[in-house]
Amino acid sequence: MPEDPRANLEELIRKNGHDFAAISKMLGKNPAYIQQYIRRGSPRRLAEEDRRRLAEFYGVEESLLGAPAGRQARPRGPVTPDGLLRIKQLQVGASAGPGSLADDEYAESMGFGPKWLRRLGIDPANLSLIAVDGDSMDPTLGDGDDIMVDHSAATRPLRDGIYVLRMDDVLLVKRVAMGPSGKLSIRSDNPQYPDWEDVDAGVVNIIGRVVWTGRRL
Incomplete structure (x- = not known):
């Protein structure tokens, strides 16, 4: 790779099939942040925390992104001896039926390849796995399916999709859309x-967006 941190970052983004806006959102920035950094030189250099997260996300030395030489970053989270990155699993499932009480304790974890996770364009530190409980999301999601949830989506503007959410102390997985009335x-x-229409967004706690599912055949 060349010495220019901007060129290095652009090559990493392109090589992994990502786009500037998605990586900006992963960092919690406005969608134009990375494009402005690479193309306009603003900011002049990445903030240390942003640089660290990007280096961990792509599994490269921070020096490639402008840090002092020799600082090696690894993917965030526990890595197994065979190189898999562990994603934590929620002990109690999100109900796709009448509802079940939420339990925020993580009892287990599942290993995924770091390269596969990078293709999602999401920081692995923001991911968790939850088991679906019930059949209200059939045929898209079945009872017992594992779903991967991007918790960083809870901090961004809502877009149509399947989300894990909490209402009245109940953890649910449902299809959510924002209406013109807000x-x-x-x-x-x-x-x-049943469906629920015209729900006040203030009574819904978005936990995260479902980005992947795995199921037993």
């Missing part, structure tokens, strides 16, 4: 279950 539509994919 209120939410919360829907089940299984037509046998």
Whole structure:
């Protein structure tokens, strides 16, 4: 790679199939942040925390992104001896049916390849796994499916998708859309279950967006 930290970062982003806006959002910045840094030179250098997170995310030395030489970064989170990155698993599932009480304790973890995780364009530190409980999201999500949740989505503007959310101390996985009035539509994919329209966003606690699912055949 060349010596220019901006060129190095752009090559990493392109090589991994990401885009500037997605990486900016991963850092909690406005969507133009990385593009302005690379193309306009503003800011002149990355903040230390942003540089560290990017180096960990791409598994490269921080020096490639402008840090003092020799500072090596590794993917965030426990790594198994075979090089897999451990993603924590929530002990109690998110209900896709009538609802179950939330439990925020993590009992286990599952290993994923760091390169595979990087293709998601999400910092692995912001990911967790939750088991679906119930059939209200059939056929998209079934009872017992593992879902990977991006918790950083809770800090960004809502866009249509499947989310884990908490309402009245109940953890749910539902399809969520923002209406023109600013209120939410919360829907089940299984037509046998009711939908909730025009829900006040203030009573909904978004936990994260579902970005991947795995299931037993």
